Amino acid sequence: MDIREYLGDIILIIILCSSTYLSLAAIGAPPSLIAYGLLIAISISGLFLIIHQKIRTIELNITNRERMVRISLEEISAKMAQRYDSSIERIEETVAEVAKRVYR
Helix, strand or coil: CCCCCCHHHHHHHHHHHHHHHHHHHHCCCCHHHHHHHHHHHHHHHHHHHHHHHHHHHHHHHHHHHHHHHHHHHHHHHHHHHHHHHHHHHHHHHHHHHHHHHHHC
16 A cells, blocks of 8 residues: 555545544544544544555556556457458469469
8 A cells, every 4th residue: 555645535524534533623522522523524534545445456457457458459460360360361372373384
């Protein structure tokens, strides 16, 4: 887990927890309610981190599949070019053989 990738999420977690604490403390909530509010904020923050990680995993999977498809298409293209060349060679050989028979 690279910290730079999650820096935005970490900043969001800090802002979310501090704003939760300040808003609950400003209305004069009891400490237990402040603790419950912070627990909810931390849970939501954890959800953000999990979603970020899942999206990152999906992006990596898509990139890998795209690379695999590109490689497969290149291989298919090379095989088709080889088959095309071999078919052209056979046709040229057949035409040359027929031409020899005709001129005899």
